[in-house]
Amino acid sequence: MKVYIEPIGRLINEFTRLPGVGQKTAQRFAYKIINMTDEEAKNFANAIISAKTDVHYCKKCGNYSEGDICDICKKRSSETVCVVKEPKDVIAIEKLNEFDGVYHVLHGTISPMDGVGPNDIKIKELLERIAEGTVKEVILATNPDVEGEATAMYISSLIKPLGIKVSRLAHGIPIGTDLEYADEMTLSRAFIDRKTL
């Protein structure tokens, strides 16, 4: 005899697709939905549908956008372009409220192991934007892992000859961390990139 009736079992199953959600958590989520009003559940379902139908990618920078061109590209100067791997990296940087340039989302990083080459990510589009002539600095903000570093080096080798300033986010010991807890890679990078006071 099955423990859940079909609609509940199905909903639990759907919730387990979410990252970090196991059977038990999915069950709690499902109970929460069942105890919502019809109106609330409908809004929830509609928000999911809408996130698929109303979220597009900006034709200029590849960021999430409701229209063809995102609000950031529309309103800001494109003198400084910050290159990131994914749209969610844009959100992380936007939360700082410090960067006032535009972005370029690569939608991936070069990873020969996974069969992702330079032509599979939006590097060509970045070069086209630079060719328009307004870009003065490119900040490479890909992740500090092997693929992110390789991608940054590759892009840098393409852009530098064009006479454009290319920079990379600083690596080092995170604020608030004790030296003894920093991993070796980070600590050694912090030594190499040490600042003269």
Place this chain on the structure above:
Amino acid sequence: MKVYIEPIGRLINEFTRLPGVGQKTAQRFAYKIINMTDEEAKNFANAIISAKTDVHYCKKCGNYSEGDICDICKKRSSETVCVVKEPKDVIAIEKLNEFDGVYHVLHGTISPMDGVGPNDIKIKELLERIAEGTVKEVILATNPDVEGEATAMYISSLIKPLGIKVSRLAHGIPIGTDLEYADEMTLSRAFIDRKTL
């Protein structure tokens, strides 16, 4: 400037309604949805709608049911009735695969502090089922908290005079726990309810 575009912000908001889900987790869930195929997202949304429209309560026992009468009430003998607070308690007991009687879901427990009296939960319905004459034992499986205990005592005082066997789930030290870690209430109950070997 807002960080999220509207459809994403709305979905994140909806996810934070789920128990134990904060802003950060909701954001991860939203990204997962955005990266699903249209088909997958639609299935997800439909499962939510369906959980509201296709889940009813069994007219006999108050458990979740797809039809008027739940599968448990349809197939099992009603000699033993296990009384629980909520439908999810039924699922917890069903998972054991040991109890083969039927259930009665109270949909709450007596709690004067919250203004919930005996007439606000499904005690009358339980008495009506007993009046039909097939019930031989009632197992009171409400939670071992103040409200659960009070409800169990109250129901017991109503049913016992009818000559029906009334029992309550055993309290004691959980299997696998060290004595020193058991809380005082539990330990003292374990002493009171000690079994003669």
